[in-house]
Amino acid sequence: MATTSLQPEGHALSEMTGLLVGHRGRGISLAMKLLAIGFARSHGMHWLRTFHHPDNAAAIGMNRRLGFVNDEPGIVTT
Template identity: 65%
Template sequence: MDVEWVRLALDLNGFDAVRFEPYVRGARRAGIGFTTLAGLGDTPGNRRALYELDLACAADSPERGEFRTFDEYFAWRAVTPAFDPYGVVLALDGGAWVGMAMTSVRPGGDAFSEMTGLLAGCRGRGISPALKLLAVSFARSRGARRLRAVHHPANAPAIAVNRRFGFVDEVRGEKADAGRAGGGGDPRRPWTPSD
């Protein structure tokens, strides 16, 4: 059965970040820290931790199917010119990795939301919108004009968060590129979730 994926786009030039800053402040007041894979070190051990986090966060994704092996995952996610460890924002609770927002920047001015997810026990605390805002901030720091996302139609929570941020259905004929070709077009200058 073919699935009609929900393809969304956010105009980053018109996005009002101020509206969503209370989510980041609230999460920080509640003890949640934010950093990036680059900030912690893009090491084999941290890549393994990222894989395990993504695996756990995606466990209840609709019709997910079998998850890639570690080697397949990094060949798919990180061994591409678009991968930037500064674009992997992590939510930490007491040092434990509890959430992530992975964003890549493509040639031509678009960014793609590869994955935003939280461990099931951390949902409903405002961390997901905080991660989404930090992902938007990263994309803007790299000069992206749009942030795109693709969701299974049954993934209502993720779609709702994106719509609250102002994501709209892509115009027919435009396609959110979930492919792995391309590169960021911007040097990998340091970026932190406080920028």
């Protein structure tokens, strides 16, 4: 499941990316996050924000590989 929305402040928000445990580790989350980036770009957004639990090393690593950077605690932007 993945949810991305366009925010009235002028950015997109990748609100949720999640998989059942048995489907993790197959690159599905990465594919969904890439679709979120494409969705944001296709709507003229220059910023995509996301957030993750501070203990979720897999999500943090994926977000870093995609170029997200911390600008607020728990929220990352690309």
